[in-house]
Amino acid sequence: MITVYHYLILSAIIFSIGTFGVLTRKNAIVIFMCIELMLNSVNLTFIALSRHLQNMDGQIFVFFVMTVAAAEAAVGLALMIAFYRNRGSIDSDDFNMLKW
Amino acid sequence: MLSILFYLFAVVAIFSAFYVTKARSPVNSALCLVTTFICFAVLYITLDAPFMAAIQIMVYAGAIMVLIVFVIMLLNLGTAVKKRYTHGLAWGGALSILMLFITNLFIRRGVPTGKVGEITTQTIHNYGHTELIGRAMFTDFLLPFEIASILLLVAIVGAVILSKREV
Numbered sequence: 396m397i398t399v400y401h402y403l404i405l406s407a408i409i410f411s412i413g414t415f416g417v418l419t420r421k422n423a424i425v426i427f428m429c430i431e432l433m434l435n436s437v438n439l440t441f442i443a444l445s446r447h448l449q450n451m452d453g454q455i456f457v458f459f460v461m462t463v464a465a466a467e468a469a470v471g472l473a474l475m476i477a478f479y480r481n482r483g484s485i486d487s488d489d490f491n492m493l494k495w
Numbered sequence: 496m497l498s499i500l501f502y503l504f505a506v507v508a509i510f511s512a513f514y515v516t517k518a519r520s521p522v523n524s525a526l527c528l529v530t531t532f533i534c535f536a537v538l539y540i541t542l543d544a545p546f547m548a549a550i551q552i553m554v555y556a557g558a559i560m561v562l563i564v565f566v567i568m569l570l571n572l573g574t575a576v577k578k579r580y581t582h583g584l585a586w587g588g589a590l591s592i593l594m595l596f597i598t599n600l601f602i603r604r605g606v607p608t609g610k611v612g613e614i615t616t617q618t619i620h621n622y623g624h625t626e627l628i629g630r631a632m633f634t635d636f637l638l639p640f641e642i643a644s645i646l647l648l649v650a651i652v653g654a655v656i657l658s659k660r661e662v
Contacts, residue, residue, distance in 0.1 A: 416516030
């Protein structure tokens with residue numbers, strides 16, 4: 396029997412994998428994809444708890460998380476293109492233009 | 496039957512999510528991320544949320560992944576050189592395992608409670624999930640819905656301005 400705890404633990408595992416990717420990778424696009432992974436695991440938590448509590452509000456919140464993720468994708472990837480034009484790479488080690 | 500489905504897709508999701516963080520080439524990461532998204536969509540269907548599964552496929556596996564793959568192709572990034580591949584693996588791994596441990600502790604210790612509504616499986620089968628979502632969205636959550644549309648507009652304008660060559 397699958398309970399809500401199974402879904403919660405699965406989303407905890409996926410969230411930790413996303414954290415691992417954000418902390419260890421250097422390529423900014425891969426870091427971005429790991430952030431998407433973390434957002435998705437939170438979405439799974441929302442939907443599982445919404446099903447468990449028989450309440451629709453969690454699923455509405457998932458809708459807004461997806462909206463914010465889409466906006467973030469548009470702006471973040473435009474930022475990466477702009478950065479690549481300036482520096483010729485998107486390694487996170489090269490993100491030091493504000494340092495002096 | 497449902498538990499077999501759950502475990503199958505959970506294992507595939509975990510392995511492909513791990514390969515997203517491990518793949519040397521960003522294109523492989525993107526493909527594994529699509530696999531994870533599709534597994535999540537199946538899990539949403541097992542949670543009686545077919546509309547969420549549909550927009551998971553359309554928005555995440557469609558729109559956002561197309562954008563990411565487009566940028567990867569545009570920037571023409573090769574596979575990562577081993578020396579410039581990762582930051583400290585030990586610290587990142589230790590921190591994420593610690594996070595996994597703490598979240599598991601909280602999940603096992605607590606009981607999920609909250610405001611219990613009346614959306615049962617029978618209600619979803621009677622009205623349809625899409626209708627229930629739409630009804631909630633356009634009555635109780637109308638203002639956040641409008642704010643989300645403004646947010647998307649601002650994001651589009653920002654992306655255009657940022658990627659223009661000279662302003």
